[in-house]
Amino acid sequence: MRLARRATKISPSPTLSIDARAKELAAAGEKIINFGVGEPDFDTPEHIKAAAIEAMARGMTRYTPVPGTLELRQTICAKLLRENGLSYSPGEIVVSCGAKHSLYNALQVLVDEGDEVIVPAPYWVSYIEQVKLAGAEPVVVATRPENDFKLTPAELAAVLTPRTRLLILNSPSNPTGSVYTAAELQALAAVVVEADIWVLSDEIYEKLIYDGAKHVSIASLGPEVKARTVVVNGVSKAYAMTGWRIGYAAAPAEVAKAMADLQSHSTSNPTSIAQAAAVAALNGPQEPVSAMVAAFAARREYILERLTALPGVRCRRPAGAFYVFPDVSAYFGRSFKGRVVESATDLAALLLEEAKVAVVPGAAFGDDRFLRFSYATSRENIAAGMDRLAAVLASFA
Structure with a gap:
């Protein structure tokens, strides 16, 4: 074989x-x-489970649009504006079978054979494998404990080449728990814009922060960097919904369409019932x-x-x-x-x-x-x- x-x-x-x-x-x-x-x-909180039961009772058991129901995509748009200062339309949102799926889709449509993807280390385990599956070459940049394991602009600039296509950022980070400040992200954004590369911003842990830290999305730091960023998030970690498999990406319309087209030939839509539960998670009580x-x-x-x-x-x-x-x-x-x-x-x-x-x-x-x-x-x-x-x-x- x-x-x-x-x-x-x-x-x-x-x-x-x-x-x-x-x-x-x-x-x-x-x-x-x-x-x-x-x-x-x-x-999973009871009101979220109740929303899933209600969705089944009213017959929400069929295919939905590939990138997710309009209700959920509108809910995500409202969440991004309310909590992250990011303005997107439903056509710029793609809901997938978990944030891992969203990351996979983004890499598949953004990088080609021979492209380089910058991955700060320590990194989440799937980044390297997903980059390789897209045919690209991971360029691992070791960060320093004394710098809280955060990539600096100088470290980013030092590894840029004509083949550099994309930077993966994860804040808050798995495995280190590091959280980038707005100033740190702004400095990285300046390098990204100057180099004209993409950012894949994994923000799945955004609500799990301590000591008064504040989550900032790099996409919120100006129109130029937003136009080069795919924001990935989901409901798994914040709402204890790992088994429900709902993640989402917010991206420029052309990228979002490509991701939805790709998804149409793999999983099609995410689970209809889980999408109803995700609406309840994002709209419901946050206690x-x-x-x-x-x-x-x-x-x-x-x-x-x-x-x-x-x-x-x-x-x-x-x-x-x-x-x-x-x-x-x-x-x-x-x-x-x-x-x-x-x-x-x-x-x-x-x-x-x-x-x-x-x-x-x-x-x-x-x-x-x-x-x-x-x-x-x-x-x-x-x-x-x-x-x-x-x-x-x-x-x-």
């Missing part, structure tokens, strides 16, 4: 693979503390979001306290999302029960086997000095997981 070349170049998602392995061990009777998956542990953010903020404080108390572990304070990204390189070259650890990948494997704690190694995000912990789990799980981690690290020789 011969597979297409593009299929042989795809790497599976490390986060989903680790989550699957952790669930296998749990099914076999092991008590696993899972810090691996990027999914809120809260249930459940505030309550979830408050819970995440408290968990963030606790996990930071526990991690920074561990000898040799360094962890900066994330301003958004629900991840911490500690540097564990102080343990490289040391051993546990005769087993030498040379990387975060080694340490993650050891923790899953010996401590029954699932974490994602930094190699998945472009820097194998780090581990990613999701604190989208209960305080009790965090406490138990930190106890197990401390016990393993204390036994290193």
Whole structure:
């Protein structure tokens, strides 16, 4: 059997693979503390579920327009204007089967074979694979912990070439939790406009921010950069709707049309019932979001306290999302029960086997000095997981 070349170049998602392995061990009777998956542990708010039930009752069970119902696209336009200062028409909105699908569609219509796409590291795991699937070449730019893992204008300008087509930005960031300020984005926008490249702005964690941080969309910083930006968002993280699979993109009309045309030959429309639920999420009460953010903020404080108390572990304070990204390189070259650890990948494997704690190694995000912990789990799980981690690290020789 011969597979297409593009299929042989795809790497599976490390986060989903680790989550699957952790669930296998749990099914076999092991008590696993899972810090691996990027999914809120809260249930979808009741008013959103009720909207889905009502949609089924009134027969909203057929195909919708490929880019989404007019009602949902109008709702998204209103949300973008109200919360982000962005003015779009329904014809510039494409609703897809999750934000990951929106990102995929955007890359497929914007980049060609041989184009270069700039990806700041640490990066979300699927960016690299999606760039490669589009035939383009990912240009990874390592950011610095001392700069809060944020790309600077100088770092961006240094990697521009005639083949540069697009920059991927993610704020708040997975895995680092970094949040770009308006001034930082404005400086990057100046480079983008001067170079005449696209920006793919992944804003899926925009509502999960702390310490008074403010989410700013780079597209809101002027008409020139907006004309070069595809904004991607969705309802998965903010409304605990990961399984509903609704994401969306806002883009110039020509790009939006191309994305909808592409989608018409892959998934067609996203689920009709989930679209009705998304309208309720965006239009309805926002108190459940505030309550979830408050819970995440408290968990963030606790996990930071526990991690920074561990000898040799360094962890900066994330301003958004629900991840911490500690540097564990102080343990490289040391051993546990005769087993030498040379990387975060080694340490993650050891923790899953010996401590029954699932974490994602930094190699998945472009820097194998780090581990990613999701604190989208209960305080009790965090406490138990930190106890197990401390016990393993204390036994290193």
